[in-house]
Amino acid sequence: MSNLERDPAELVAESAVLTETVLTEARVEILEPREVPLGGPRAMTVRRTLPQRRRSLIGGWCFIDHYGPDDVSSSGGMRVPPHPHTGLQTVSWLFEGEIDYRDSVGSHALVRPGELNLMTAGRGISHSEVSTPGTLRLHGVQLWVALPAASRDVAPFFEHHAPVAGRIGEATVRTFVGALAGSGTAATVFSPLVGAEIVVPAGATIEVPLESSFEHGILIDTGDVAVEDVSVPVSHLAYLSPGPSSLTLRAESDARVVLLGGEPLGEQIVMWWNFIGRSHDDVVAFRAAWQGEVIAGADPAGRFGTVDGYDGSPLPAPELPTVRLRPRG
Numbered sequence: 001m002s003n004l005e006r007d008p009a010e011l012v013a014e015s016a017v018l019t020e021t022v023l024t025e026a027r028v029e030i031l032e033p034r035e036v037p038l039g040g041p042r043a044m045t046v047r048r049t050l051p052q053r054r055r056s057l058i059g060g061w062c063f064i065d066h067y068g069p070d071d072v073s074s075s076g077g078m079r080v081p082p083h084p085h086t087g088l089q090t091v092s093w094l095f096e097g098e099i100d101y102r103d104s105v106g107s108h109a110l111v112r113p114g115e116l117n118l119m120t121a122g123r124g125i126s127h128s129e130v131s132t133p134g135t136l137r138l139h140g141v142q143l144w145v146a147l148p149a150a151s152r153d154v155a156p157f158f159e160h161h162a163p164v165a166g167r168i169g170e171a172t173v174r175t176f177v178g179a180l181a182g183s184g185t186a187a188t189v190f191s192p193l194v195g196a197e198i199v200v201p202a203g204a205t206i207e208v209p210l211e212s213s214f215e216h217g218i219l220i221d222t223g224d225v226a227v228e229d230v231s232v233p234v235s236h237l238a239y240l241s242p243g244p245s246s247l248t249l250r251a252e253s254d255a256r257v258v259l260l261g262g263e264p265l266g267e268q269i270v271m272w273w274n275f276i277g278r279s280h281d282d283v284v285a286f287r288a289a290w291q292g293e294v295i296a297g298a299d300p301a302g303r304f305g306t307v308d309g310y311d312g313s314p315l316p317a318p319e320l321p322t323v324r325l326r327p328r329g
Contacts, residue, residue, distance in 0.1 A: 028230045029239040031055065033066065044075045044138070049219065049237035051271065056328040058217040058239065059262015060191045062088070062146040062271060066219060066235055068139030069096060077131035077138060082307040082314040084290045085121035087152040087269075087276035091195060092117040092129075093176055094140035095221065095256070103127035104305030107158035113140075114197075116161040116176040118187050122147070124286070124303035125156035126294065128310040141219065141258055143195065146269050146276050151190040161185035170204040171249075173197070180209070180259070193262040200225070200251040207246045208259065216240045216247070216261035223255025268327035273317055280325040287317045 031054070033047035050056070050064040070077070078099060092099070092111045099111040103119060104126045111117045111129075119127060131138055147154070166173040166183030175183040177195035194214065200206060200223070210216060218227050218238040225231070227238040228248055240247060242264065249257065270277045275286040286303075293302035295316050300306045307314070 027239075027241050028228050029055070030230070030232055031237040031239060033235045033237070036065070038078070038080065044070055044078055046142070047235045049235070050217070051328070055239060056269070056271075057146065057265050058215050058260055059193055060145045060148070060189075060265050061143060061193070061195075061217065061260045061262060062269065062276070063142075063144030064217070064219060064237065064260070065142040066221065067142070068137065070138040072097075072131060072135055072138060077135060078129055079131070080129045080315075081312050082126045082128045082294075082310055083274055084124060084126045084286070084294070084304045084317075085119075085274045086124050086286050087147050088121050089145040089147065089189075090119045090121070090127075091143040091145060091177065092119075092140070093143070093195075093197065093258070094138075095197075096137045096139035097135040098132040099135075099138075100130045100132050101127065102307050102309050103156075103158055104307050105156050105158060106308070108309065109158070109160055114162065114174060116159075116163065116185060116187060118159045118161070118177075120147075120154065120157050120159075120188065122152065122154035122156045124289070124305075126304040126307055126314065128307050130310075141221075143260070145189070145191075145193065146265060146267075146271070147190050148265065149267055149278060152276070154190075157188075159187060161187050168198070168208060169206040171198050171200040171206045191262060191265060194259065195261075196259045198249070198257050198259055200249060200255045200257070202251060202253045202255075205248060205250040207248055209246050210240075210244055211261065211263075212245045213242055213263050214261040215242050215264055216259065218247075218249075219258040219260070221256040221258060223257075224252035225255045225257060226250040226252075265329060268329035270325050270327050272320075272325050278327065283325055284320065287320065290317055
């Protein structure tokens, strides 16, 4: 999914809460989402909890968009034209609906509920995402992972995986990146990570095992949920710093959460539009390549390539801000 904001602001909402829990001595930081339209007169709106000024990364995870349940008949669904990426992986995970995916390395796949589509941009790729005609509702998350500096120029590629479900007490776990509770995939990652959907029935309390070297984020999709006895509203993100070997989730009503974690990246990144680099000049060069190669048609076989089978024009890059982009991390 493209980031269509012209001037992405890493803002933290004024009502964000910082809470110290006595039981684990772990800090639970609650990050409030902001609404971002994906563009167009019938724009589909997503709720973005990462990045924010307070926090740009959770492990390698650098971008969290949560959307739906979205009535496609009124919103028009998802129609994201071919757009570029560098230095990252996109992790697509659906709860409802279906999305048609195409990219410039020749991949064509459907994103379906419970199945992972993982795109590694590396040195550069372009792709499109369009909800299928039969989709009535869209509901899911779009996640980005920043590639570490040593891997950010790998050749682009695409993977599809369908994890087998595992159990934690009464909860069902589908781990789409890494491994947790007997569930996992062989998805290629370039830093230690975990990503999982956890469905918890009403009235259940579960202990989720954690890698103590990881920092973690818990995104609440549905339900009345407490993380370490701290109530976390729907669409908000609870952050836990490294240290704990488990966390307690309590669901007062049927709930679904997305657990994301990873070892701190230990690097600063510059993220603007759909590019991740390490400097302002990196981003300037990526934008110039996209505008020249694809939008102006100077070199369709260049860094980003072209997406076959998409009916429409690629997405031009917005204008760069008038100030230099600052590294964050």
